Amino acid sequence: MADQMRKIVAELPDLTDVSGVSAVMDERVAQGDAAFVADLGIALARTYGASGQPWQCRSALDHAVRLLAVSTGRENVTQALRLFSSAGISSRKLDRRAASLLASSHEAADLAAAFTGHASEELRACLVHELVLRGVAAGEAPGIAAWATSPHWRYHPLAWMPLMLSGMEEGADLPSYSAYGSGHAMPYGPSQGRELARTADAGVPSAQETTTETDVRAMGRAVASWAEESNGRIEARVFQFAAPLNAETVPGVIPTLGLECLRGAGRKTRLSVASCPPARAWRVLFAAASTGGAYGSGSYGAYGRLAAWKSVAALTGCPEDSRAAEVEARVMACDWYAFDADTKWFEQVAWDIGLATLSPDGRRLAVLAATDTD
Structure with a gap:
């Protein structure tokens, strides 16, 4: 030496x-x-x-x-x-x-x-x-x-x-x-420019919650470290509707689902629901998984990519044994939405996510919300 x-x-x-x-x-x-x-x-x-x-x-x-x-x-x-x-x-x-x-x-x-x-x-x-x-x-x-x-x-x-x-x-x-x-982008926070009007008199078909523990774990995979390594909260829910939803009814339906993250949202509390390209949803989930939340370093790129893939697969209802090509096709066929609200559930510091995806037949709506703080 x-x-x-x-x-x-x-x-x-x-x-x-x-x-x-x-x-x-x-x-x-x-x-x-x-x-x-x-x-x-x-x-x-x-x-x-x-x-x-x-x-x-x-x-x-x-x-x-x-x-x-x-x-x-x-x-x-x-x-x-x-x-x-x-x-x-x-x-x-x-x-x-x-x-x-x-x-x-x-x-x-x-x-x-x-x-x-x-x-x-x-x-x-x-x-x-x-x-x-x-x-x-x-x-x-x-x-x-x-x-x-x-x-x-x-x-x-x-x-x-x-x-x-x-x-x-x-x-x-x-x-x-x-x-x-090092440095990285943080593509979270309020949706901008694509807010959808909520139609008060639009008929809301009846819904049944079908969330399972497997759904919660799989949908939340990209944001798991926010809760496991930091101070975050995650809400993942799946609902089945008696009649198909569409682009006009989804914004009005989301506030009626009894989501914890939207508790208190109403006339005096801002709630925004906006259409969201699939690439935007994946980008947010990839950032959450790869870089982590307020604390922790995340999974880095390779495993962050995998976590984002698995989360979008679960959000769209793909079977666990689906191939990547099948997941991508399903993701592109679904309608995606981003939402956010000034409720107490969201920390509103820097790490807030609200995503919802509607199946091609309009009957399955999956929701993922996550928040974290330092």
Whole structure:
């Protein structure tokens, strides 16, 4: 171990500020010595273990991971993969994060190294779909296609999704990363410009609630982390109507369903119901799943994509064993609506979702609402 590296490892727990260590790593990468940063990260994990690390070690390791992953160049990719796959550092959670970091900053040609060199199968699976989200046809990309189209990973949950973007996935909000931070869009909040008038005298057919625990779990998959990792609430309901609804009656029906999220909505409390393109609904659910709520980091792109697919499948009433192509066809055939209200249920901070989907026959209406706060 080089003297400088040995000194950093030994003295790190006594530091009150690790910015100097980060600066050393930055300088080494700028000089083309990414191997130093990978070696340092591996040495830190070996010295301080995989759990119970001092905060200084966690901070330095995090910077090493981020720095190597977002620094362009094939050698940086190679060294990042070596670090990610080393003992004491490798984990499924890191694989998800690393795949998002790598895909955000590198060309597919450079990332092909992950499919022949140091990389877990989980990282490869995540990387395939992180690239798909960024418009790469993974089933055709040199160095990637052979692995992505091989049958050996067909039982992996991510293999269920198509290897290219579907029509409903347009406009996915993807995070941007740097060595010192990240950012992402938050496409939540009030609907704008497409408010539908509620017709007071429109006949509302009788309805029966058919919600099951399976429905609740599947419909809420994209927003599950809002409740599990943060302070959020979720309401998922399914209703069957005696007669078909249509675009004119849906806005008037939604307030009559007894939804907890709309309790108190009325003349003095704003309620907006607007038509919503399927791509907009998917975009909101993908953002919720991939980036998480007020707390937690979400599932990142690959599993965020899967969660959004599964939520829209359940909202449209697709059987659990449906193929992705069947789900997409059903999603595009349904009518989608976004709603929001100034009720006490919605936190109205930054994370509010209200979606409803009407089946092609007009008799099944599914509703998903979610809110979170810091």
